[in-house]
Amino acid sequence: MDGFGSRILSLRGLIALDVGGKESVALVSREAKGSSGGEGAEIDAGNRHLLVNWLRTDSSGNLIGGRMVALAHSLTGGGPRSLASANRVAGRCPEADRGAAVSQRLVEAAHRGDSRAAAECLADPAIDVNHAGAVCLRTRRVAMALREEAADEIRVEYVDLLTDASALFVAAHAGDLPLVRRLLGVMSVVEKGADVNQKLFGGHAITAAAREGRAEVVELLLKAGASQPACEEAVVEASLHGRARLVELLMRSDLVRPHVAVHALVSAASRGYVDVVDGLLEGGVEVNATSRVLLRSLKPSLHTNVDCTALFAAVVSRQVAVVRRLLQAGVRKEAKVRLGAWSWDAATGEELRVGAGLSEPYDAKWCAVEYFESTGAILRQLLQHHSAIDAPHHGRTLLHHAVLCANPGAVDALLALGANRELPVKAGRDIEFRPIHLAARLGFVSVLRVLVDKAGCDLNSRTESGETALMLCARHKRDGCLRILISSGADLGLRSFSGDSAIFSAASSNWSIGFRDAVLCAIWSGDVPRSSNPSVFSPIAFAARHGDVAALEVLLRRHEIDIDELDGVGDTPVMITVKEGHVEAFRRLVFSGADMKHRNKEGETAIDLLRSKENRELFEQVMLEFMLERGGTGHFHALHFAARRGDIAAVRLLTRRGCDVNSLDVEGYTPLMLAAREGHGATCEALILAGAECRVATRRGETALSLARANAKLGKEAEEVILDEIARAVVVGGGRVEKHTKGGKGAPHGKELRMVEATGLLRWGSARRRNVVCGEAAVGGSAAFRKNRKAKGDAVDEAALFRVVTATGKKREVHFVCEGGEEEAQLWVRGIRLVTTAALGNPKLCSSTSS
The missing domain is CATH 1.25.40.20 (Ankyrin repeat-containing domain)
Incomplete structure (x- = not known):
């Protein structure tokens, strides 16, 4: 045998040790590279992938011929010569390739459900009934759609899965009972029949049958010698797909170990398969045993693997019927599991959000509160035979936990079951607060509404420091909760033990604007804030201080509102509007009858206050409009x-x-x-x-x-108008003057000079000659008068001298000296002209000055 053949034989021995494994691939690669430095000796990444996916053994541990030839062909770099050599060295003739092809046709026939083609393939001596070929199976899949506070919805869908499968696996998947029987009982040269315990990517054949609900096939495979691992895998798969009959069948086989059965029970409980749970419990599964499963929840968010009993799995998944069945089976409710997201500090009373599954362990009823089911059925079932609904856990009760979990449904359910709404949380020596305080502090609006509207909690109950729920809302900036409490009648006039009010707490937290908006919003909606102490808080004073006319309109329509209610310093609302500079609010209060005469502790009235304002005229305009419309003056x-x-x-x-x-x-x-x-x-x-x-x-x-x-x-x-009036008053009122005679030649003598306003006559006696109409009036003496005075040796210019010229007859010139000096003389001249013109309309009356 040549070098290439030696490599192939050696390769077959290595592959028999670890077929398709990474170590074999590495060894094959090194051997091929070391034995031949020629082209094609090194196995690249693609060929390694080919090795992993193609190397398979039959039931006797022999490499499939067709795959061996392909491997050898790949190692030599391809080509007709190397392919022939590979076929020869592999020890397989073309008949081996035919056997692989027949085996693949068997798989395909089973997939099509073609019994005739399958029979022809089985009749071939070269057939390998355990051959795994690539097929596309339509597989059943169960998905869980999470619901908020409701049982998870089971969705069954079928997906196409491309996988390697044997004929037995395909037939079991399809439920082809005759073909399964034939495959299990076939006789061939090498083997007795199909391997019932062959495990493929999709599991054992009995697993596929259980998944698809093929009960008769499962029963047949059990009789054919399905192994314990196969049966355990099948019972878990059956429990996940809700196959109750198959679960019972597999449990009767006595091949399922207890821990596997418990896992099946917990899995079925989480999916709500009551009949499967029944079957497992009747099969003797321990109801209180635990198993590690994946638990999921939409609200609160949970996605974690947990060691728990079936009861916890059912509670988290909101499976009401399963919980009922487990309770009937005597499941222990006192078992504890770590599933919560909140951790309590018993010393300080603080709550810490640590994340789902990281809190202290708690029992099923606490779990049912946190993972509340919308109807409350699970919580009621768990508490039905549990008298201590208010039993504390780290100083807190179920009601406190429901509030902390921000679940109004759970709060409502617990209150309906008799939970004490006023039971305080006690932490450390001096920490104490009630459910309403917890909800207000955390800002849980919906929970607070249940506590206030349905439970009737004491709105003004106090914590250990004397704070009310209103003060907590103000300090922690909870506007929604603040509005609820105000509309429900909580007292804004209370103080804590340290003397702080709600409005002061808001200011201390830099939340004055938010507090203002929340209070005004409540007033706008028609809810008048309650205050037992106007000096601490007064609704109308609050609206006035912020200049909110709309709020004032609402308040002034209420008979219980005192428009002149005093604040802490004795100011009325109208005085507050002046101090704050709110003109329109001032207008509304003034026109509503506010007392403008009231004096505060400083002795000031609203009128006194407005005089010091920069926008004083705006306030005075309001007062003027009011007086013009309503009359009355007050102090304005x-x-x-x-x-x-x-x-x-x-x-x-x-x-x-x-x-x-x-x-x-x-x-x-x-x-x-x-x-x-x-x-x-x-x-x-x-x-x-x-x-x-x-x-x-x-x-x-x-x-x-x-x-x-x-x-x-x-x-x-203005000056001219006033001068005219003064001058008119002077001449009409008259006065003592000295009258010169004979044009200044004679001695002056005293006269009473005045004007008759009705006739325009200048009069200094009763005789006709002494009642004249003036045609001219001027300050000083005439030229002739001055000459005569000079000739006589008298003073020519006198300070209070003025003259008139009569308008009729010879137009006599008369000179007078008044008291008061030149300014008074000017007034006489001005007055004479005014009265004469007013009475007679004399256009010729001149305005000559002294000559």
């Missing part, structure tokens, strides 16, 4: 405000309503002074017509005229 000087603003319409309306035009504000100003200071001439005129006094002075000596002159940059309109 509406006329002063209207005058300062130059609002003529408001001034006229207020004066018609009887407002005192000469009243003084807190600074001593009259409305006319304010109008004059702001340069509002028309307003000054309106006030004067209403009776305003022009000569009133403040304690600082300010008058309307001086104020108008001080703000000359605003124009002279």
Whole structure:
């Protein structure tokens, strides 16, 4: 035999030791490379893959001829010469290739269900009934669709699986009982029949039959000598697919060991196969035994392998019927498994989320709380014969655990079963809190709603530090829970033992805005926050402080709300709006009848407060509008405000309503002074017509005229109006003057000079000559008067001298000297002109000055 043949023979011996294994491939590779340095000696990665997948042995441990030839052909690099040599060295003639082909046809015939073709193949002496050929099997697969708080849904689907399979495996899979019998009983040159315990990629033949529910085939394979591993594999597969009859059949074989049977029981329990569970229990499987299985849950999230009993598997999977059956079978409820996601610190009272399966072990009823089934049936069954529903575990009860798991359904179920809603958690020496505190602190809105609406928990119960659920919500920024508690009537006026209120707790946690929004949202929805202590919290004061008009509208419609309720410093809501600068909220309270006269602890009213605000005018405008609409003045000087603003319409309306035009504000100003200071001439005129006094002075000596002159940059309109009124008052009121006679030649003598406003006459006596109409008035003396005085030796220019010229007759010129100096003389001249023009409309009255 040549070198190549030696290599092949040696190769056959190596492969017989470890067919298709990695070591064989390595040895083959090294031997081929070492014995021949020629082309094709080295086995590349592709050829290694060919070795692993092609090297097979028959039931006697011999290499299949066709595969051996192909291997030899590959090692020599291919070609006609190497193929012939490979066939020769392999010790197989073309008849061996025919045997492999016949065996493959048998597999294909079994796959097609062609009994005639299968019979022809079996009649061939070269047949290998255990030959595994590639086929595509349509295989049954069971998938579990997870549901939230409901039993997992079983979905059966069929998939095409390309795999190596023997004829017996294919026939068992298809349930072809006649072909299975024939394969098991065939006689050939080499073997008696098909190997019932041959294990392929898809398992044993009995496993395929169990998977597909072929009961008669399973029974036949059992009788044909199925081994213990095959039966155990089959019973597990049957339990996963819900094949109750097959499970019972396999259990009766006494070939299934206890731990395998327990695994089948736990698997069936997790999938809800009650009939399979029945069969296994009747077969003597220990109901309290444990097995390691994969447990999955959608909520809470779980995907982990756990050593547990069938009861825990059924609880996690929410299999109500299975739990009932296991309880009937006497399963122990006290067994504990580590499945929870929360860990409790008994010393500090803290809860730690450690992840599913990492918490302290607990029993089935705690598991049923965390993995709650929506109807509550599992929890009720577990608690049906368990009186201690409030038995503590690390200081907590099932109700506390249900709250911690944020499961309102479990909370509701436990309360319906009699759980104590007020039972506190006790941790360490000084830690104590109730379920409502836990839900509020963690922000579990749905759980809190159950505790409040259905259980009627004490909304104002306190923790060991005196905090209420409201305070915990504020401190931990739980707006949803805060709204529920407010709408349910929790007291915002309480303080903790350290003196902190809910609103203070929110501020300490930098959550004032969130607290504000939550409280206002509750008010908007029509829920008036309750407070037993307005000095701590007042709903209307809170809305006023934040300037929320909508909230004020809601509150003011409620009869129990006091619009003038005092806060801690004695401020009313309207005073609070002024302090905070909320004009629209101020408007709403003012028009709703808020008391503007109330004084706080500092002795201030709302009017006093608004005077110091930068937006003072906006508040005063509101007050003005209110007084114009409703009347009443309070302590607000509406006329002063209207005058300062130059609002003529408001001034006229207020004066018609009887407002005192000469009243003084807190600074001593009259409305006319304010109008004059702001340069509002028309307003000054309106006030004067209403009776305003022009000569009133403040304690600082300010008058309307001086104020108008001080703000000359605003124009002279106000000054002119005031001067006109003063001048009119001077001439109409009259006064003592010295009258010169004979054009300044004679001696002056005293007269009472005044004007008759109705007729426009200037009068200083009863005689006709002393009642004249003035055609001209001017300060100072005329040229003739000055000449006469000079000739006489008297003073020519006198400070208070003014003259008039009559409008009729000879147009006499008359000179007067008034008291008060030149300014008073100017007023006389101005007044004479005004009254004359007003009475007679004299267009010729000039405004000449002194000559």
